[in-house]
Each structure stands twice: as C-alpha cells, then as structure tokens.
Amino acid sequence: MTNRDERLKQGAMRKDWRQELVELHPEVFVRTYRSVSFAPGHPFTCGDGWREIVTRFVERLSTATSGYAVLITQIREAHGRLAIHWRAEAAVPTNIERAIEEAIALAQARSACSCIDCGATASLFSNGGRLHTACPDHAQGVQVPVPPGMENLHAVRKFVGDGSSIIECRRYDRLYDRFVDIDPNSAGVRSWHEILAHVSDPS
C-alpha cells in the first residue's frame, strides 16, 4: 500500500469533526426519547474553515448554559455567515440568555470575516447571486463592495435594564475575538443608521 493509499484509508477512518463535536458535547446536541437518541442540530453543513469558530461557540455555549437544558437546533451557513438556532427546554435566567446571544453574535461576526474553506481572513463574494465568505485563494465571483468605514460592523443585540434589548452597531475585532464600541459619529455608524432607517421606513 502506498503512502497515499494509507493516508486516504486513515482519512476515511477518521471521524468527521462535526460528529466528534456532537459526541464531545451531548449536553447541547443530544436528547433521548424512548431510548432513542437524536440530535436536531446535527448534521450541520458549514465548511471546514469554520471548524474553529463552531467549536469555540459550542464550548462557550456549554459553559454558559451549564445546569440548564439548552439545545442547539441548527447550525448552517446562510448568506455567507453562520446561522445558529437554539432553544431552551425550560426557562433560563436572563443572564444565561445574554451569554448565549453574545456567543452567537461573536461566532456570526467571525464567520463573516473568515474563509469558509480554510479559515483565513476573508471577504464577502457574490457568485451568480450566491453569497459566500472566502479568502482570495477560495473566492468565486465578484467581491461585494463594503462602504468605507463599515468593515466588520455588525448589528448586535444589547440588553439594557430589566432584560429588554436594543440593536446596537458594534465593530468586530478579529484579532481578539470580541466586539468593541465605536464612535457613534463615525462615518460607518452614520451610514449604518441611514441604512437602518431606510429599511424600517422604505418610503
């Protein structure tokens, strides 16, 4: 058997990382009904380039929801970024819900600037109308232009006071995997508010 054949055989025998992640964190993936196990959030279909992002998200979710029944119901790619859905099987405190939303927002923001194939720093491309986030090596189609000052801006739900929330514009810091506050008078934020006003009031 050649080295190549050996590598292929090992690759076939190796478990998919998505399956490994589900088995590593059954608390947020797997439920059992009448002795039959099922995982509504698996299989998920995002590319290998987002492996680190999904893994980090699941670890954050597992830690944040320890002691509560929270289930991932879907992880997928949508319009060039991660889409994550979850449900709580019993009421969870507001601070837990905030931690879940924060973990999702961070994963989505990171996916929006990480190549879905290899994980490198990426931009949004349109290939015949289909959006995907890719590095120059894996890009197909044309790059979607981003207005100056609006790079890595995201609409993030921010909780205020008694648990109500507002949508806020924040910048994602890829180096430190966090959101940073931005000057509300910067050009990017002004453009963002203009777009938001236009969306909510199309007239």
Ligand SMILES: [Zn+2]
């Ligand atoms: Zn790539």
